[in-house]
Amino acid sequence: MLKLTFQSFRRSSKGFALSSSRRSDARFKWKRLHSPSNFMVMRSMMSSTQTATTTSYSVPREKVDCLVIGAGVVGIAIARALALKGREVFVVESGSTFGTVTSSRNSEVIHAGIYYPRNSLKAIFCSRGRDMLYDYCTKHDIPHKQIGKLIVATRSSEIPKLNDILNHGIQNGVDSLRMIEGIEAMKMEPELQCVKAVLSPVSGIVDSHSLMLALVGEAESHRTIFTYNSAVIGGHLEGNQICVHVSETNSLKEWNGTSTALNPDLVLLPNLIVNSAGLSAPALAKRFTGLPSEVIPSAYYARGCYFTLSNTKTTPFQHLIYPIPEDGGLGVHVTLDLNGQVKFGPDVEWIDSIDDISSFLNKFDYSVHANRAERFYPEIRKYYPNLKDGSLEPGYSGIRPKLSGPGQPPVDFVIQGENIHGIPGLVNLFGIESPGLTSSLAIAEYIVTRFLG
Numbered sequence: 001m002l003k004l005t006f007q008s009f010r011r012s013s014k015g016f017a018l019s020s021s022r023r024s025d026a027r028f029k030w031k032r033l034h035s036p037s038n039f040m041v042m043r044s045m046m047s048s049t050q051t052a053t054t055t056s057y058s059v060p061r062e063k064v065d066c067l068v069i070g071a072g073v074v075g076i077a078i079a080r081a082l083a084l085k086g087r088e089v090f091v092v093e094s095g096s097t098f099g100t101v102t103s104s105r106n107s108e109v110i111h112a113g114i115y116y117p118r119n120s121l122k123a124i125f126c127s128r129g130r131d132m133l134y135d136y137c138t139k140h141d142i143p144h145k146q147i148g149k150l151i152v153a154t155r156s157s158e159i160p161k162l163n164d165i166l167n168h169g170i171q172n173g174v175d176s177l178r179m180i181e182g183i184e185a186m187k188m189e190p191e192l193q194c195v196k197a198v199l200s201p202v203s204g205i206v207d208s209h210s211l212m213l214a215l216v217g218e219a220e221s222h223r224t225i226f227t228y229n230s231a232v233i234g235g236h237l238e239g240n241q242i243c244v245h246v247s248e249t250n251s252l253k254e255w256n257g258t259s260t261a262l263n264p265d266l267v268l269l270p271n272l273i274v275n276s277a278g279l280s281a282p283a284l285a286k287r288f289t290g291l292p293s294e295v296i297p298s299a300y301y302a303r304g305c306y307f308t309l310s311n312t313k314t315t316p317f318q319h320l321i322y323p324i325p326e327d328g329g330l331g332v333h334v335t336l337d338l339n340g341q342v343k344f345g346p347d348v349e350w351i352d353s354i355d356d357i358s359s360f361l362n363k364f365d366y367s368v369h370a371n372r373a374e375r376f377y378p379e380i381r382k383y384y385p386n387l388k389d390g391s392l393e394p395g396y397s398g399i400r401p402k403l404s405g406p407g408q409p410p411v412d413f414v415i416q417g418e419n420i421h422g423i424p425g426l427v428n429l430f431g432i433e434s435p436g437l438t439s440s441l442a443i444a445e446y447i448v449t450r451f452l453g
């Protein structure tokens with residue numbers, strides 16, 4: 001029964017449209033795959049169509065068209081874009097569902113694209129992605145709001161920096177940016193204290209989970225298969241063919257941490273493979289034998305903690321409020337979610353790397369210690385002097401997948417194809433930190449335009 005369903009899926013994905021009944025078949029199958037034991041289901045389907053290629057691994061092997069590693073917002077957006085182009089897409093995700101790592105641990109801000117170096121990928125994708133995201137959210141009824149943002153100078157010595165930010169944003173083509181006097185900003189936001197501010201009316205907020213849900217649903221209805229609890233653990237080259245090693249996440253949990261060799265349960269032979277494993281992308285790339293090590297950037301991790309506001313009956317702010325950016329992040333800012341809850345953060349705390357397998361299992365330390373609030377109060381009170389003692393409660397944290405360390409200049413998104421590393425069909429995404437959520441649809445558009453033959 002499963003074999004039949006899988007084979008009919010394969011036949012249907014050769015380029016002609018699915019009938020509605022077949023579409024619901026695909027959805028039904030996805031639901032079956034979307035269960036804790038779905039790796040076993042996938043493996044049994046795959047072994048039933050085992051190819052006869054010679055291999056040094058005595059494990060099932062299967063040709064697939066497009067393979068996306070990681071079901072964060074970027075991987076999901078790429079899977080959807082590939083599927084909309086009529087390609088057969090598999091998404092392999094080590095977690096038990098989509099979007100459980102950085103994509104659900106961020107500020108959910110739709111960035112305007114002000115800060116990033118001109119013509120950088122961050123600037124280009126942020127601006128294009130922002131427009132695409134507003135459009136997508138409107139069309140698909142995804143909760144979002146263009147609430148606007150104020151970047152504030154809290155003392156006159158910060159005004160030159162604020163001018164630079166304004167000029168930079170204008171050069172990046174951000175619409176309607178303007179400098180306003182402190183008095184005007186404080187009229188808009190009575191709890192705010194500042195001497196001047198840059199108003200960015202195009203900035204907003206989005207419900208990232210609803211966004212991912214909609215993208216997954218659309219990808220799925222175009223025959224994408226999401227396989228959870230399944231981790232890519234490495235790969236090797238056979239001629240020009242990249243062979244991708246997949247293992248059940250559960251079996252990684254038994255790994256003793258001493259040997260680098262792990263045996264795959266399944267080998268996939270994709271035409272196109274996109275490594276969008278977020279925090280784990282560089283560690284995973286190092287496990288692809290044949291990929292030149294010099295093209296893989298060093299990974300750095302900067303945790304950002306959030307605190308929520310308690311003991312307050314009314315929401316103190318209606319706009320996003322950002323201080324002048326700091327080294328490694330945008331500063332402890334005010335973010336609102338769509339329920340009006342206020343959160344402050346994220347701060348920047350450089351943390352050590354963890355071993356590859358722990359990173360595939362997302363065993364990063366996300367704890368938010370209550371004593372970090374002591375550093376938040378003075379930062380926040382620079383622009384929100386009425387913040388009451390004891391009103392900050394630990395919220396959550398996220399970890400920025402960075403390519404530069406403390407004190408080093410920021411590094412752009414890295415998207416590598418064959419022209420960089422020499423391996424046909426492999427696309428690596430490295431350093432997809434903020435504004436990755438805003439940029440997700442634009443990154444997907446770029447991958448499809450640039451890497452589909």
Ligand SMILES: Cc1cc2nc3c(=O)[nH]c(=O)nc-3n(C[C@H](O)[C@H](O)[C@H](O)COP(=O)(O)OP(=O)(O)OC[C@H]3O[C@@H](n4cnc5c(N)ncnc54)[C@H](O)[C@@H]3O)c2cc1C
Nearest residue numbers: 070072073074094103106107109232278398435436437438
């Ligand atoms: C504190 C913070 C605040 C941020 N705020 C904003 C913001 O306001 N606006 C904005 O635009 N951006 C923001 N960002 C950035 C944004 O959240 C990220 O750029 C985006 O979520 C990255 O998505 P992703 O799909 O690349 O990565 P992820 O969401 O991390 O997804 C990667 C996926 O790969 C899976 N995976 C890992 N290893 C393997 C493996 N070996 N095999 C299979 N699967 C694997 C993981 O389980 C995970 O699900 C923020 C980031 C942080 C940390």
